[in-house]
Amino acid sequence: MEKVTVSLGNRSYKIIISSGLCNDISFWSLMSSDKVMIVTNETLSHIYLNKILTLMEKSKIKVEYVILPDGEQYKNMKSVDKIISALLKSSYGRDTKLIALGGGVIGDITGFAAAIYQRGISFIQVPTTLLSQVDSSVGGKTGVNHILGKNMIGAFHQPLLVIIDTDFLSSLPAREFSSGLAEVIKYGIILDNDFFQWVEQNIDLLMSLDKNALTYCIRKCCELKANIVSDDECDTGCRALLNLGHTFGHAIEACMGYGKWLHGEAVSAGIVMAIRTAERLIQFNKKNANKIINLLQRANLPIYGPIEMIAQDYLNYMMRDKKIISGNQLRLVIPISIGISELRNDIPDKLVIESINDCCQLRHI
Template structure:
């Protein structure tokens, strides 16, 4: 069992990473005993893990569940109201606790519900996808999507704990696994060159779900995320670097319709496009650009944008990005491998040229 501490003063919490976390009754009891608990899951994850988790928790607390549809297209205020309605009809109080059992969509929605219900109740993250394990379950970003922008309605709200069971990845479809690896690669590009080097040498092990490789990758990502969040909880400065590729990627998701491109797929193409911007500015060498593109491609991820999107289609979405200030698009750009920078002085002409240079799918 690996344990990482997210240092946020009174909002600090642990992250547990292991191969049998969901069957560790003693660990779960330490955080969840004697609580009234609602588990929020979806139609895909529920049949796999809900019954076993309920069995574990029933011995130590009162537990119910609510199951939502699966997919980014259901990350909406309408589905959020399903959670609120269950809490209200069952008269859950402010001393209740909500568990997010699922991927990033379930984690984001459950966290936002917890932040809002009776002005805030406790919640715990049990992420079951690689993307949610290495990124969205840690750091307290919670939100739902709006038709005009991804994650535009939400709150910063930290969980009480994060339980990561690496064995849950054994049921993850290959496409979802690759989507999660996009966020793993991101940490190497923005923060840790040694980790990036390690990823280049361990792609096959990660795609094969080798336990030692996967556990190390998840642990290293969580360590970096915990360090960054501890420095900047509400994304006023350094935490923005975690959004490498997301400004371009969110534009792809919004333009193509949520769920048609997985979040990690859109971020992968977005990281390539951001890297082309850096290359044009002389901040990223041709060799470094090629290493980034090659690693993303080796993880079975797209390195080009959708063929249906022209470069000018990106800009309206990018202007609505949460990092934009007074209409100026702010981009996270690689400044080599292992470091990144936030820039708001990039012309639209340079952005469009970079999107064109990265190319579109045939």
């Protein structure tokens, strides 16, 4: 079992990583004195909910559950309201713990419900996708979408604990797994050359769901994210580095319609666009650029944007992204070399357009 601490004073918490955790009755019995409400979705409830409920009931935990429909389109206030109504109907008070059993969508909704129910209750993240295990379950960003924008309603609310069981990944569709690998590769590029090289050497083991490789990889990503979150909990400084490839990626997700391109797929193409920008801006090393692109391809991730999009489509969406700074100037994360990156807000639009064009399949039409 691996443990990582997110150091945030009296809001510090542990991330526990192992396989078989959720089948371990002693684990659930840790919560014995609490009232617990599990929040999950229809897909996960079919596979895992009964098993977990049985273990909790054996441990004499008062547990109820809410099952939400599956999908990003349900990451909204209606789902938050369902959770709050269930809590109120069962007279759950401020001593309640919510358990988010699912991917990033369930984690974000549940965390937000926990942030606002009776001015804030505790919640535990039990992430079940690779993306949520290496990224969204750590750091306390919670929230839901508004029809006018993604993640536009939310709060910073740190979990009490994050329980990462790598066994969940055995039922995860391969495309979703690859989507999570984009975030894994991202951590190496922005923060840690040694880890990048480790992923290069172990990508096949990771993709065959080797437990030791997964545990190491997830621990390393959680450590890298925990350090950033400890330094910049509220995302006013270095936390923005985690957005490598995301400004381009968000444009793809929004333009294509959410769900068509998975988040990690859009980020993967976005990373290549950021690399192309870095090649023009600071002569980013060609050999390193090829290493990154090869690794994304080995992880079954796209290195070009969607065929339907041209560079101007990206710019239109990027200019609306909440990550742009004042004065209409784009703020982009630019890798300097593998393991080092910086935020730049002085990149000429022309250079960005050329870099997107390198990754547009329709650029010559």
